[in-house]
Amino acid sequence: MRNEASGEERRxxxxxxxxxCARCGAIxxxxxxxxxxxxxxxxxxxxxxxxRKDWKEAEAAxxxxxxxFLAEGKGAEAAAALLDLAALYARQGRTAEILPLTRDMLPxxxxxxxxxxxxxxxxxxRALAESGAADAGLLTEMARLVGPRS
Numbered sequence: 473m474r475n476e477a478s479g480e481e482r483r484x485x486x487x488x489x490x491x492x493c494a495r496c497g498a499i500x501x502x503x504x505x506x507x508x509x510x511x512x513x514x515x516x517x518x519x520x521x522x523x524r525k526d527w528k529e530a531e532a533a534x535x536x537x538x539x540x541f542l543a544e545g546k547g548a549e550a551a552a553a554l555l556d557l558a559a560l561y562a563r564q565g566r567t568a569e570i571l572p573l574t575r576d577m578l579p580x581x582x583x584x585x586x587x588x589x590x591x592x593x594x595x596x597x598r599a600l601a602e603s604g605a606a607d608a609g610l611l612t613e614m615a616r617l618v619g620p621r622s
Contacts, residue, residue, distance in 0.1 A: 527560065527564060530560055531557065531560060534553050534554075534556050534557040534560065535557065537549075537553040538550050538553040538554055538557065538576070541553060542579050542580065542583070545583050545584060546583070546620075547580045547581070547583030547584075547585070547586040547590060548586065548587060548590045548618055548619065548620060549619065549620055550579075550580050550583070551577075551590050551593065551594055551615075551618045552615045552616075552618050552619040553615075554573060554576055554577070554580065554597075555593070555597060555611050555612075555614050555615035555618065556611075556612070556615045557573060558570045558573050558597065558601070558606060558611045559608045559611035559612045559615060560608075561573075562606055562607055562608035562611055563608040567604065567606070570601045570606050571601045571602065573601065574597070574598045574601050574602075577594050577597075577598065580594065581594065587618075589617070589618065590618045593614050593617060593618045594618075596614065597611070597614060
């Protein structure tokens with residue numbers, strides 16, 4: 473059954489689920505805009521890669537934060553850590569390691585009081601990971617959007 477619905481049908485389903493929450497709808501619309509292909513832009517020079525020793529430290533810190541937030545029942549924060557970890561992998565070119573992160577979504581989705589916008593972002597993340605279209609900028613923006621409210 474997965475991937476049998478067209479893009480418009482999936483959007484209708486998400487819109488139906490988010491109908492009662494204006495803020496969640498706004499976040500979802502923002503995520504859709506970020507995920508849609510835009511106009512062709514001249515290739516910019518990519519930023520210099522982060523030092524390798526920092527990558528391992530950042531990865532360990534994000535994994536620890538993800539586990540700690542789950543243990544505390546903080547689903548939105550755990551989702552932000554997971555998306556930040558996926559963004560780190562994308563910056564490093566470790567795209568094959570992004571899809572297995574989607575298995576860590578279930579404990580997040582089982583936390584109490586999870587905002588609909590976080591759920592929508594995780595669904596988008598899974599779709600991006602399965603399609604191979606997840607890039608660091610998009611994942612970073614998604615992590616910022618699902619993080620704790622200020």
